[in-house]
Amino acid sequence: MAGLASLxxxxxxxxxxxxxxxxxxxxxxxxxGSANDSAGGNDGTLSxxxxxxxxxxxxxxxxxxTSSYVNVPDSPSLRLTNDLTIEFWVNASV
Numbered sequence: 001m002a003g004l005a006s007l008x009x010x011x012x013x014x015x016x017x018x019x020x021x022x023x024x025x026x027x028x029x030x031x032x033g034s035a036n037d038s039a040g041g042n043d044g045t046l047s048x049x050x051x052x053x054x055x056x057x058x059x060x061x062x063x064x065x066t067s068s069y070v071n072v073p074d075s076p077s078l079r080l081t082n083d084l085t086i087e088f089w090v091n092a093s094v
Contacts, residue, residue: 026077031061035070044072055089 021028021039028039031052035044047069051062061070072078 027072029061029070029072031059033059035061035072037072040077042072042075042078044070047071055091060089060091 025039027037027042029035029044030038032038033052035046035050037043048067049064050068050070052059053062054060063069
């Protein structure tokens, strides 16, 4: 499950003018200078040079394309039991 959590963190949004988080949101990694979870206690750790870059709504994670990632520890709140919705923005500079 940690792999899925890392994927969810792949490109996260930062500050207003984002829409309000929906009810029942389990985790939200906003990339606001850290890998902290704004919706729950599932804080991540930046690994292998993850940086930050300005984006459309504030700030986003910047990955090096080869080895950087955000590691989110296993947590019961991240284990799938019902439906799943994932949202993230990606700007792939190739």
